Amino acid sequence: MAFLCRFLARLFADRAGNVLAIVGAGMIPLAMMIGSGIDISRAYMAKSRMQSACDAASLAARRVMRNDTFTSEVDRTGKEFFAFNYPAGIYGTEAFTPVITKPQAGVVRVTAASRIPTAVMNLFGFRTLPVEVSCNASLNFVNTDIVLVLDVTGSMNDTVGGSVKIQALRDAVLALYDELAPVQAQLRAQGQRLRYSIVPYSSTVNVGRLLYAQNPSYLRTNTTVPSRVANFNQPVYAANSPTRSEGWQIYNGTLTSSDCQTYVGQSEQAGGGPAPTPTTVTRYFGNSAGNGFSQSRNWGWSGAPDTSNTYRSCRRWRVVETTTYETRYSHSNWTYRQVSFDVSNYIKPSGSLTFATSAVGTVPTAGSYNAQQLAAIGSGTSTAQSVWNGCIEERDTTTSIDGGSSLSIPSAAKDLNINLIPSDDSSRWRPMVPDLLFTRNVGSTSDNHNGGATDTTLWIKNNSYSSGYWACPDEARRLAEWDRSTLNAYLQKLAPVGGTYHDIGMIWGARFASTRGVFADACETYAGMPCNRHVIFMTDGAQTAYCGVYSAYGVERNDMRVMGSTNCSSDSQTNSVTANLLSRHEQRFRMACNATKNLGASVWVIGFDTSLNSNLINCATNAGQADTATNRDALIAKFRAIGNKIGALRLTQ
Template identity: 50%
Template sequence: MIFGKIRRPAERKGLLARLARDARGNTLAIVAAAMIPLTAMIGSGIDMSRAYMAKTRLQSACDAAALAGRRVMQDDTVDSNVTDTATRFLNFNFPQNLYQTTAFSPNITKPESGTVHIDVRTRMPTTIMRMFGFSSLPLNVSCDASLNFVNTDIMLVLDVTGSMAQDVNGHSTSVAANQKISALRDAVLALYDELKPIQDQLEANHLRLRYGIVPYSSTVNVGSLIRSVDSSYLASSVSYQTRVANYTNPNYSQTDSPEQTLADESSNQSRSSRCTSWANDTVTTGTPPATTTTDTYTYASYNSSNGTCVRHHKRHTTTYTLENYGFQNYTQQASTYDTSQYKLGNTVRIATNTNGHVPTSQSFNLQQLASVSGVSTTNSSWNGCIEERSTVSTITSSSGFNIPTDAYDLNVNFIPNSDATRWRPMWPDIEYRTTTSQPSTACPVEAKRLQAWTRTAMQSYVNSLQPGGNTYHDIGMIWGARLISNGGIFADSTDSYNGMPVSRHIIFMTDGIMEPSTSVYSAYGVESLDKRITGGTTSQQTARHTQRFRMICNAAKTLNASIWVIGFGVSLSDELKECASNASQASTVADRDALIARFRQIGSQIGALRLTQ
């Protein structure tokens, strides 16, 4: 039985040879074999592209989170506020499950002082590569943010007017801890503490962080600062509104001549009673200081037979000699005082009463009167507060920002070269607005030039701040700008130090609106009498001071100073908002804690934020 054809080995060998020689059909096998690596290559490209886009976005979100966290960092501490803020920014810019990533939580740390570091680790699922055993890809990013501190100069311009003795609701309080001035002291120290680690870092690298302080009210206390540079920048002769003692009341000595007995006199009188009336008489001729003669007549006799009446006659002569003049009255007027010793801090005698006499009729101011014999005196010495140098009374609300050339008070860099351009020491002891009334005056604590501070020194200084006086924002900003300028008589804030640039900042804090007065003694004298700002248009006083404040704020910005404005318990007026370098640097705080927090926040933002990795 035959079941089929049996192939011999030689026949099988021939088949395989023919197949080997025949290339038809090989392409399919090759393509099939190549699909596996080709799919892996294309899939990896797609998945890697998605992973690259996801990681790029995650890195950007990390950077934003680090910057946000560093911006709110205080006391060089990564606290819940830092972690919450950074996490919020991270999730906003890279939401959970974006690109189907796994849940993640950032690890936020402080690797070194002043730096916020963030690590983010998540995984993103693959699409095609999972066929080859790769179900997900890792996405790991990290970032750092720090404040780019360079040499930093900070000028604190602090309102210490009378309202700072009140509480935040504007009520008088005898509890010192509830007064706004107490909150201000704590806020300044909070700023110091916020920046102390940075100060230490800068000093370790031969750079510096310094503070200057200008307490202001109706004037500023800068006398010793000016004098330490050059006492000739202070005027040696100043006209003050004062009272003048007029010594115009003459005093005479008198010399009485011996009484003379003259011949009796007679007269015919019709009866005895008329004789008596005629005979008894006194007649004086001349008035002092002219020589006076007094004739005295007394009854002698009466002859009734012929009506003859006889009287005795005696004469008394008094001669007057002018000896000196005594005090007549006071008049209120401007008078020139010698301030050459007063400005140096030496005591100067002034009169306290009007006793004594002078040889000639004349008038004396209180300094001149002190040299009159018999007049009581007291020693008067300067407290350091100043009257500003000459200005103009033509600045109005429509004057714009160009400072007139002869408004020397607003030109912070002008170096004195004449009496008009010199500052004048305030002299409250001799200032009078009427013959009997002295104007109210307030002198803040002495301002401080830019310097490095210890915490103890800062604490001691802010504890010395005392409230008093009216609100003159312009004088505060004038001296804040003057003391942080790179020019003028101080030139303290140079553009670079040890080869690194200097960042300038003015922090201006007030608890009130502009509130000048025509009757107080301020940096511009007594306005009702001196008229330096208003020119006599006293109803425009506030508006003109406000325009001057706008001018000096604009001038401060040209000094490359970044200005921060804080309203403490008061809404900021337009000019205060405009004074800040930008809207985010003008703020209002309602209470002590908010004021402290704002000062800390400014400290945390006062450098330039930058990514360091």
């Protein structure tokens, strides 16, 4: 023992070769440190890659989850995205299957756990390292306003893929509602809201009753349209009830009894005239009771001037009926021109406008009378009542929008000024008055026509007569929190009618989505939270423009509001699309789209059974928000997809 102690003491004192020993002893922990760094780094990279795959999987799975329902599609999509971003076996990862669940409303959770083999630490008994990830994804909604601008033109009555297009549209809107119903319930529970507005459009929109309810002064009380006046210049004489004067007439001299009898029985006499000079009828009787000759009363009567001898005084009872005449005037011909009508009662709830349906009868004063005036003063004229359906003509515009590329709205284009509050007739809307409409030759200011007084057809061209065309879609609805049954009842009433004027649809979509203007229904914030606004524009056809159709801009062939003095070309006097007019309406559509986006609303465009031209594609906020659907199922899918995209998809864990 003493020897061992001395040996160790000498060894401790002898420092030769110590470095080698120390290095040898330090290699083991150094190897462990380096090895753990390598393996932990690999584990970190694996987890980072796995976390990215988890995030992508949860976002993708949440994106396809509809009606807040967890389905096999949600599970499959999540796993496919996870596998794409984290291939099996990468980093030597042991086989595993991610778990996808719905832990709470609106949330998709993805979890995954595996192990990766070690490369160095395996020498020290650590064969694998754990790798675990978890993530949640949800659609983040705040107050949301959705304005549906829906093409309900006549072609929506066509069939595509075995389904009537208008019914497919109804189903698609309900699918959008169902997609967002859970969101609506969540927002309501949080004191927030999700609202819908619907603007059916064709060649005009039905918003007049909404405007009147908001403020009656937003509508004109008079309007001027292509119509006609009845000219009454032919004098006719209407007899007044005759006046009667009567009394004894004594013969100047004396007569025999027989001559007196002849005198009393003298025949009726007519005098005066011709009309309008008064006429008379004189009749003679034996006395005021109308009896015949009576000698004691008519010849030598008691108290007569001469009562004796063969010749005596003679008298008779004379009745004179005098007829005076009123000069009146009958119909001569028609003049077709712009005519002003008083619509102050017409625009009222339960109001109407009385108008003459013909020019039969007479008027008291020669002149020209529109149908409303004639109904008020005409005698013998048949009349009818016109009741407003709520469709409007746009307020004043300008003809300077000639189809160019500028998106700057001229100050005179009050129709395109989304937020302008009416202050005079130029900025007020007109009610449509189809019952009073009569068109005339293109470009003319006035045309005469010698048709009969009962002529009630529209004068279209070259003295030929045919019916003009106009359409009125169903009434629009302002932003509101709809329930499904009310929405379905409204959608079922939508009826296809009219031609496709995209500009008027988008103009009113913008007005309903605006935070200012005549309705100011949309919001920037509500209940202390921001508001998102979306306009979904759906159409099944291209823009049209007709010279002879009564649209939101009147009848272009005569009103000339869009083209002005250039007017419609001579080969476009009927209801055919005119290229020059079309380009102007397309430019208005582009301006309206730009104005909508400038309001801060996000615009989505869907073409149903139709391709999208550059105007429609560019109307959307971005190219990804413009798409087409070829059949009912595809249309429903598009509406659902929009519902699934309008929220802010985000990771919550």
